[in-house]
Amino acid sequence: MTENSEKLFQEAVKYIPGGVNSPVRAFGSIGSVPRFIKYADGAYIYDEDDNKYIDYIGSWGSMILGHNQKAVLEAVTEACKMGLSYGAATAVEVEMAKLVCELVPSIEMVRMVNSGTEAVMSAIRTARGYTGRNKIVKFTGCYHGHSDGLLVKAGSGVMTAGVPDSLGVPEGCTRDTLSAIYNKLDSVKEHFTRCGEEIAAVIVEPVAANMGVVPPEPGFLEGLRSLCDEYGALLIFDEVITGFRLGIDGAQGFFGVKPDLTTFGKIIGGGMPVGAYGGRREIMEVVAPLGGVYQAGTLSGNPIAMAAGLTQLTILKEHPEYYRELNNTADWFFKKIKEVVTEAGLPYQVNHVGSIGSLFFTKEKVTDYESAKTSDTVAFAKYCNYMMEHGVYLAPAQFEAMFLSVAHTREMLEETLDIMKKYFLSFPYKKFIKN
Numbered sequence: 070m071t072e073n074s075e076k077l078f079q080e081a082v083k084y085i086p087g088g089v090n091s092p093v094r095a096f097g098s099i100g101s102v103p104r105f106i107k108y109a110d111g112a113y114i115y116d117e118d119d120n121k122y123i124d125y126i127g128s129w130g131s132m133i134l135g136h137n138q139k140a141v142l143e144a145v146t147e148a149c150k151m152g153l154s155y156g157a158a159t160a161v162e163v164e165m166a167k168l169v170c171e172l173v174p175s176i177e178m179v180r181m182v183n184s185g186t187e188a189v190m191s192a193i194r195t196a197r198g199y200t201g202r203n204k205i206v207k208f209t210g211c212y213h214g215h216s217d218g219l220l221v222k223a224g225s226g227v228m229t230a231g232v233p234d235s236l237g238v239p240e241g242c243t244r245d246t247l248s249a250i251y252n253k254l255d256s257v258k259e260h261f262t263r264c265g266e267e268i269a270a271v272i273v274e275p276v277a278a279n280m281g282v283v284p285p286e287p288g289f290l291e292g293l294r295s296l297c298d299e300y301g302a303l304l305i306f307d308e309v310i311t312g313f314r315l316g317i318d319g320a321q322g323f324f325g326v327k328p329d330l331t332t333f334g335k336i337i338g339g340g341m342p343v344g345a346y347g348g349r350r351e352i353m354e355v356v357a358p359l360g361g362v363y364q365a366g367t368l369s370g371n372p373i374a375m376a377a378g379l380t381q382l383t384i385l386k387e388h389p390e391y392y393r394e395l396n397n398t399a400d401w402f403f404k405k406i407k408e409v410v411t412e413a414g415l416p417y418q419v420n421h422v423g424s425i426g427s428l429f430f431t432k433e434k435v436t437d438y439e440s441a442k443t444s445d446t447v448a449f450a451k452y453c454n455y456m457m458e459h460g461v462y463l464a465p466a467q468f469e470a471m472f473l474s475v476a477h478t479r480e481m482l483e484e485t486l487d488i489m490k491k492y493f494l495s496f497p498y499k500k501f502i503k504n
């Protein structure tokens with residue numbers, strides 16, 4: 070039953086574009102209505118019709134400890150009693166910055182902002198300010214927030230400058246954004262060969278997680294590192310998803326490749342709106358008020374958000390076993406998903422790195438945006454609706470990740486696998502299959 074969600078949605082569309090405050094919450098691509106959420110606890114989320122779901126979104130990965138983690142909740146409650154925001158310096162910001170620098174070795178200085186979008190936008194401005202160069206290289210299918218210069222469609226060839234992927238973005242804003250192909254070093258090399266002296270930075274999701282989960286192939290991140298070094302460009306890891314998820318030191322620790330600048334979001338806020346960007350001291354020193362790169366924020370580093378983020382990061386730091394267990398459990402879970410589809414005779418692909426993964430409805434190995442796009446999104450939509458109707462809350466799009474948290478128990482994962490099995494093995498399913 071989704072009666073209450075449907076009613077709310079009818080109201081919502083009158084006042085909010087598409088009825089949602091972020092398009093990823095819309096269920097249009099699976100032909101359904103968004104579930105309006107009433108509350109969440111641990112790995113469960115409950116909607117306005119009192120449906121209970123095992124939650125595989127977890128606020129897009131932010132809730133790595135599960136919903137309503139006791140210590141995080143307490144820290145926020147206590148902070149609220151002291152006033153919600155001052156627009157002035159606080160002790161908790163110092164503690165937070167110190168902790169981030171301690172946990173992530175490539176970071177010597179860090180600036181707090183309010184979202185991943187802001188973090189990336191500011192990191193790019195910093196890279197440009199530091200190098201005195203304008204061009205950036207980004208990978209098709211990687212998402213870096215909704216700032217103008219990063220909403221870029223791949224050009225007709227990799228040699229062309231970016232074409233805006235959104236109305237309202239002037240071509241001038243994307244002229245300096247060059248597109249490359251994920252996992253194809255040659256596509257990056259071409260840009261450097263042609264205009265290496267003009268490239269300020271290469272920005273990459275060290276594990277792509279916004280075209281579904283696509284792992285970096287061995288040598289890819291290392292190759293980016295050496296190309297950037299060769300041409301004096303900065304390497305930016307957008308760790309908004311992978312940061313504090315693959316391990317306490319993120320993808321850079323997991324793969325052992327050190328970026329010059331790193332961006333964070335999601336987990337760093339513990340469920341509150343926080344983003345951050347940081348890197349080597351000499352680079353971060355170009356940021357205002359020390360240097361000439363302007364970046365500011367009325368609510369940046371506000372005490373409530375810092376209390377949530379600091380507490381979540383502190384718990385993660387104190388429990389290294391969480392990462393071991395989470396990653397082991399995820400290895401098992403995604404392997405089981407592959408077994409389920411294989412048993413059903415479906416050639417589908419399962420990609421995962423640590424506790425994020427995707428089931429792609431395609432027989433092609435998924436290594437970049439092109440191969441991800443071979444997925445049968447109609448078949449995905451049917452599957453997704455079935456899972457939702459049976460108490461498994463998934464991102465309503467093929468090109469998103471499943472996020473596990475430490476609150477997901479083996480029993481919950483077993484239950485999820487049983488529901489998948491029921492669907493793929495007994496549902497009159499094959500008629501939806503394209504390839």
Ligand SMILES: *Cc1c(COP(=O)(O)O)cnc(C)c1O
Nearest residue numbers: 184185186212213214309310334
């Ligand atoms: C979510 C995301 C962003 C944008 O963060 P917001 O907080 O939504 O602005 C940027 N980069 C990556 C890799 C993301 O997944």
